[in-house]
Amino acid sequence: MKLLMHICCSNCSIYPLQSLLYRNIDVTGLWFNPNIHPFTEYSKRLDSLRKLQRLWAFDVEYIDQYPLDDFLKAVAGKGAERCSVCYEIRLDRTAEIAKKMNLDGFTTSLLVSPHQKFDIIIETGNEMAKRHGIAFYSEDFRKGWQITKSLSAELDLYRQKYCGCVYSEMERYRKKERGNL
Numbered sequence: 001m002k003l004l005m006h007i008c009c010s011n012c013s014i015y016p017l018q019s020l021l022y023r024n025i026d027v028t029g030l031w032f033n034p035n036i037h038p039f040t041e042y043s044k045r046l047d048s049l050r051k052l053q054r055l056w057a058f059d060v061e062y063i064d065q066y067p068l069d070d071f072l073k074a075v076a077g078k079g080a081e082r083c084s085v086c087y088e089i090r091l092d093r094t095a096e097i098a099k100k101m102n103l104d105g106f107t108t109s110l111l112v113s114p115h116q117k118f119d120i121i122i123e124t125g126n127e128m129a130k131r132h133g134i135a136f137y138s139e140d141f142r143k144g145w146q147i148t149k150s151l152s153a154e155l156d157l158y159r160q161k162y163c164g165c166v167y168s169e170m171e172r173y174r175k176k177e178r179g180n181l
Contacts, residue, residue: 002026003137004098006090006108007060008033010048011152011159013109015144017058020107028101029053029060032093034071035086041160042066048158055155061097083117087124095125095132105135112141112148115163 003020007013007029020027031049036042046064053060074089075082091108098106108125110116118140125136152159 001105001137002028002103004028004030004061004094004101004103004106006030006032006094006106006110007049008090008108008110008113009045009160010052010157011148012112013049013052014151015112015148016107016109016139016141017056018147019139019141019144021058027058028103029058030063030094030097031060032063032090034065034067034089035075035163037068039066039068044158045160052155052157063093084120084124087117087121088128091121091124091128091136092131095128095134095136099132099134103134105129105137107137107139109141111139112145114142114145118142 003025005013005016005020005027013029017027017029029049031046033042033045036045046062049060071086071089075085078085087110091106094106094108106125106129108121110121111118122138125138129136
């Protein structure tokens with residue numbers, strides 16, 4: 001089986017990559033994350049993935065663009081629904097590229113994080129699979145979250161403090177402020 005795996009960051013890709021490769025599934029990574037803000041954060045995450053790619057010698061396709069305006073237009077005013085829109089943007093592109101590459105399917109490293117909306121990711125992945133006529137490989141990788149954290153520290157990979165978008169950054173600081181009251 002050959003999969004294209006959307007990679008949200010180097011850290012989250014560790015356990016899914018290990019798990020899939022262990023089962024002899026051929027995995028190519030895809031970097032496409034128009035949601036990450038600010039640009040300095042985007043650059044740190046991109047550099048960290050390139051570091052992991054060098055260390056582990058796996059293939060990654062890079063869509064190294066920073067279309068922040070397009071992303072913000074898509075999610076502005078969506079409130080709690082913004083994550084669904086963000087997942088759709090990234091998984092739609094992943095499915096499209098996997099189909100063009102004539103692979104068996106696609107997946108995402110988002111499935112490892114207990115901080116993500118797992119059921120919405122699965123639902124969105126299945127919708128994109130239907131839209132593009134390619135299988136969505138869904139697996140609950142969250143059981144490997146601690147492995148991911150440990151290995152990313154051991155490999156000295158950059159570890160972000162929020163999901164990536166300007167809204168998640170704002171929420172991070174709001175929680176921090178409330179904790180200091």
